[in-house]
Amino acid sequence: MLVNGEEMDFAADTTISELLQQLNLNTDRIVVAVNMNIIRREEYTMILTAEDQVELISMVGGG
Amino acid sequence: MDELIIGGVKLRSRLFVGTGKYADDRLIPAVIENSGAQVITVALRRVDIGSRQKNIVDYIPSDCILLPNTSGARNAAEAVRIARLAKAMGCGSWVKIEVISDNKYLLPDNQETVKATEILAGEGFVVLPYISPDLMTAKRLADAGAAAVMPLGAPIGTNRGLKTKELVQIIIDEIDLPVVVDAGIGRPSQAAEAMEMGAQAVLVNTAIATADDPAVMARAFAMAVKAGRMARIAKPGQESHYAQASSPLTGFLTRGVV
Numbered sequence: 001m002l003v004n005g006e007e008m009d010f011a012a013d014t015t016i017s018e019l020l021q022q023l024n025l026n027t028d029r030i031v032v033a034v035n036m037n038i039i040r041r042e043e044y045t046m047i048l049t050a051e052d053q054v055e056l057i058s059m060v061g062g063g
Numbered sequence: 064m065d066e067l068i069i070g071g072v073k074l075r076s077r078l079f080v081g082t083g084k085y086a087d088d089r090l091i092p093a094v095i096e097n098s099g100a101q102v103i104t105v106a107l108r109r110v111d112i113g114s115r116q117k118n119i120v121d122y123i124p125s126d127c128i129l130l131p132n133t134s135g136a137r138n139a140a141e142a143v144r145i146a147r148l149a150k151a152m153g154c155g156s157w158v159k160i161e162v163i164s165d166n167k168y169l170l171p172d173n174q175e176t177v178k179a180t181e182i183l184a185g186e187g188f189v190v191l192p193y194i195s196p197d198l199m200t201a202k203r204l205a206d207a208g209a210a211a212v213m214p215l216g217a218p219i220g221t222n223r224g225l226k227t228k229e230l231v232q233i234i235i236d237e238i239d240l241p242v243v244v245d246a247g248i249g250r251p252s253q254a255a256e257a258m259e260m261g262a263q264a265v266l267v268n269t270a271i272a273t274a275d276d277p278a279v280m281a282r283a284f285a286m287a288v289k290a291g292r293m294a295r296i297a298k299p300g301q302e303s304h305y306a307q308a309s310s311p312l313t314g315f316l317t318r319g320v321v
Contacts, residue, residue, distance in 0.1 A: 004109040029118045030110060031152040036144075038151045055109060057148055061088060061119050062106025062132050063081030063219065063246075063268030 002053045016044040019054070031057050065296060067263050069102075069241055070157060070189030070210045072128065076100050077258065078288045079130065079243065080281065081268025082119055084220075090277050091122040098281035104130045104159060104266065107145055107152075120154070130191065132159040139178035146183050158183060159213065159245075160192040169219045173200040177207055184208030193245050196230035201238045211240050213266065216257065217247025220269045224253040228260070235261040251280075251287030258291025259299070 001008060003019075010019060016039060020027050032039045033055040039046065048054065067074045079102040082091055095103060103123050123129065131149035136142035139162065146158040160183070162175040176192045177200060184190045189210045194200050196214035204212050214231050217223035224247060225231065235242045241263035248254050249270045257265050267284055274280035 004112065006112075023112055025110060025112075026118070029120060029152070031148050033148065038147055040151065056112070057107050057152075058110045059105040059119050059129070059131065059149075059152065059154070060108045061082035061085060061091075062134055063083045063104055063266070 001048055001050050004054070004056055010048065013047050016046050016048065016054075019048060020044070020056075023056075025056065029058050033057065065292070067241060069191070074101050074128075074264070076102075076285070076288075077264040077292055078254070078285055079104065079245075079264055079266040080271060080284075081266065082123070082272075083268050084272040085277065086272075088117065088119060088122050091119075092124070093278040094271055094281040095122075095124060095127065097278050097285065098271070099285045100281075101127055102130050102157075102264075102266075103127045104132055104268065106132050106134045107149055108135075128157055129154040130157045130159050132161045132193075133179070134161050134163070136160075136162050136179075137164045138162060138172070139175040139182070142175070142179040143182050146179075146188060147186075150188070156187060157189040157191065157210075160190060170195055171215070173197055176200070177203045180204050180209050181207040184210075191243065196227045196234055198230075198233050198237055201234045201240075205238055205240050209240060211243050211263070212238060213243045213245035215246035216244050216253070217249075219246045221247055222249025222270055222273075223247055224249055225256055225260075228256075231257070231262070232260055251283045254284055255287040255291035255294070258288055259294045261295055264288075 076099045078100050080098050080100040081104040133142040133145040142160050142162050160176050160179050162172045163169050171193050173194050180190050180192050191211045193213045201212045217226040243264040244257040244262045245266040254265045271277050271280045
């Protein structure tokens with residue numbers, strides 16, 4: 001699947017929570033979009049497919 | 064009481080600060096403390112997956128209001144999406160609309176900004192749009208439900224001060240919404256000038272972040288914003304072309320002396 005524009009391989013049936021865990025990301029500080037749709041935290045059990053485009057977004061310094 | 068209320072919140076400071084461009088983000092807590100700022104801007108970007116850098120939010124005290132900007136948006140639809148992502152992150156519902164497609168001057172697209180403001184205000188966001196200072200745009204933003212308007216003083220990051228002074232003054236004079244001068248303010252004296260003009264607040268990032276000592280510069284800006292606001296309330300006296308003596312014109316010691 002595409003994660004932040006880069007092709008990455010994950011095991012079949014990987015959920016969003018598992019993907020975040022494997023990437024060692026703090027879920028409190030991240031918002032996830034799959035195929036441009038914003039995913040609520042309650043929906044992190046959603047299983048991702050190889051065709052999905054995942055975006056992981058966080059806050060950075062800005063003016 | 065001299066209060067500034069935006070989005071239903073009585074703000075404790077009229078200085079908003081940005082968190083971009085710091086040589087080291089660890090400078091940010093001291094800057095926020097010294098500035099007294101309550102409203103702090105941030106941006107949204109894709110996570111740098113390999114990087115173990117601390118999140119910017121970790122440097123911002125929890126009693127501050129996060130004001131995520133929509134930088135990177137080139138049209139209203141992209142700005143709306145970024146605003147929704149920011150809200151989904153759970154950091155409140157304030158948003159600074161920033162729609163820019165001009166890479167040389169980074170001047171905002173007022174028309175797209177109005178469109179994004181209409182949509183987001185309708186969704187309950189507290190919308191602070193960044194605009195080129197234009198009265199009609201400001202009026203449309205007021206009608207669209209903006210919580211404030213943020214005209215620029217000079218292009219972003221230029222530290223050139225209030226190049227748009229007369230146009231900003233018209234907005235201050237004609238619009239009931241709070242006016243927050245954003246972008247271009249390079250020195251505390253320029254922040255004070257904006258406040259003397261009647262701006263309700265100023266937003267400063269580059270001038271503090273790129274100072275040799277950001278923490279001290281933050282304090283200087285805090286003092287300047289307070290001084291400018293006090294001067295505005297105190298109502299400055301009239302200007303005149305010719306001199307008006309400050310000392311009495313009677314009882315001169317030289318009168319009658321030959």
